Each structure stands twice: as structure tokens, then as C-alpha cells.
Amino acid sequence: MPRIKLTMPTHFSFTAEIPIRITDINVGGHVGNDSVLSLIHELRVKFLRHHDYQELDMAGVGLIMSDVTIEFRSELFYGDTLRGSIAAAEFSRVGFDLYYKLEKLTNEKWVAVSFARTGMVCFNYATKKIAPVPKEAINKLLS
Template sequence: MPRIKLTLPEHFSFTTEIPVRITDLNYGGHVGNDSVLSLIHELRVQFLRHHGYQELDMAGVGLIMADVTIEFRAELFYGETLRGSIAAAEFSRVGFDLYYKLEKLANDKWVSVSFARTGMVCYDYKAKKIAPVPKEVMNKLLS
């Protein structure tokens, strides 16, 4: 069966570190796939906050995650620190993609843990309809 292979952008505009919590572990003793999705959500919130936005208010529009792709590459354990990097790309009239690179420090070098992509759609929650990406948002997220 063919496996998903994400092609990541060369440049990531935002990087942060998040400690792995005990609640991120599954019965196998490592970070579960559902927790990786939660960690990606945390990274996205920090990325948006860095640019002065929130998921429900990005220059007047909110965000909805339309789809997600995650490529798992290595285990992540309690006590390790996750380094997450994010890049915005592939803007359309009403949405864009966010790419995520998740790494951990092992033997004094950063090792890839997961790669991910989320398809984000701008949404007007009051009108209950899809909205265009504000030009200001595209300019900030690409910088």
C-alpha cells in the first residue's frame, strides 16, 4: 500500500517548542496519533497569536480546518520537547494550507517526528458562510 509523502516548503516562518505532556501518551507509551493532531492545533494557535490573530478572528474572518494530512516518522515520548515549525502556502481566494514540521532532539540533533498539512478555509461565523482570505492575513502569514 502506498504511503503518504508530504513535500514541505523550504522555509518555515515560525518555530516554537512544546513539552510533551503525560496526557499526550497512548497505551503504547508514546505520543498517540490523536495527540499529534492536538499538538498541531496548539502550534497553529501559537502561530496565529504570533501574528496578532485568533482562529475565530483573523482580520474579521474565522478559520475552519477542511482537511488534514499527517505523516508519522518517529516516536515521541513523555519528557521530550517537541519543536514545531509552521509555514503558510498555497493561498486561494478563500483558504490556504499550513505545513507543519515536528521534530525532537535526539543525540544532539533534531530528528523529524511528523510532517503535516492542514487545509484552512476562511469562514464568517456570523453569516455562516465561507469568506475570502483578507489580503492583510496573506501578507502577514507569508512573512
């Protein structure tokens, strides 16, 4: 069966660290796949706040995650610190992609844990309609 293989950008404009909590751990003793999605969400919120945005107000529009792809590489455990990096790319009239590189420190070296991509669509929550990506946001998210 073919496996998902994401082609990742070479430059990531934002990086943040997130400690792994006991609530991220599943019955297998490692971070569950559902928790990886939550960690990606946390990282996205940090990225948006870094640019003075929120998911409900990115230069006047909200955001909806339309799809997600996650490629798992290595396990995460309680007590690990996750280093997450984000790059915005592939802007269209109404959306864009965010790429995530998740790593952990192992033997003094950062090791890939997961790669992910989320498709983001701009949305006007007042009118309940898809909205264009604000030019201001494109410039900020790419910097």
C-alpha cells in the same frame, strides 16, 4: 499500499517548542496519533497569536480546518520537547494550507517526528458562509 508523502516547503516562518505532557501518551507508551493532531492545533494557535490573530478572528474572518494530512516518522515520549515549525502556502480565494514540521532533540540533533498539512478555509461565523482570505492576513502569514 501507497503511503502519504508530503512535499514540505523549504522555509518555515514560525517555530515554537511544546513540552510533551503525560496526557499525550497512549497505551503504547508514546505520543498517540490523536495527540499529534492536538499538538498541531496548539502550534497553529501559537502561530496565529504570533501574528496577533485567533482562529475566530484572523483579520475579520474565522478559520475552519477542512482537511489534515499527517506523515508519522518517529516516536515522541513523555519528557521530550517538540519543536514545531509552520509555513503558510498555496493561498486561494477562500483558503490556504499550513505545513507543519515536528521535530525532537535526539543526541544533540533535531530529528523529524512528523510532517503535516492542514487545509484552512476562511469562514464568517456571523453569516455562516465561506469568506475570502483577507489580504492583510496573507502578507502577515507569509512573513
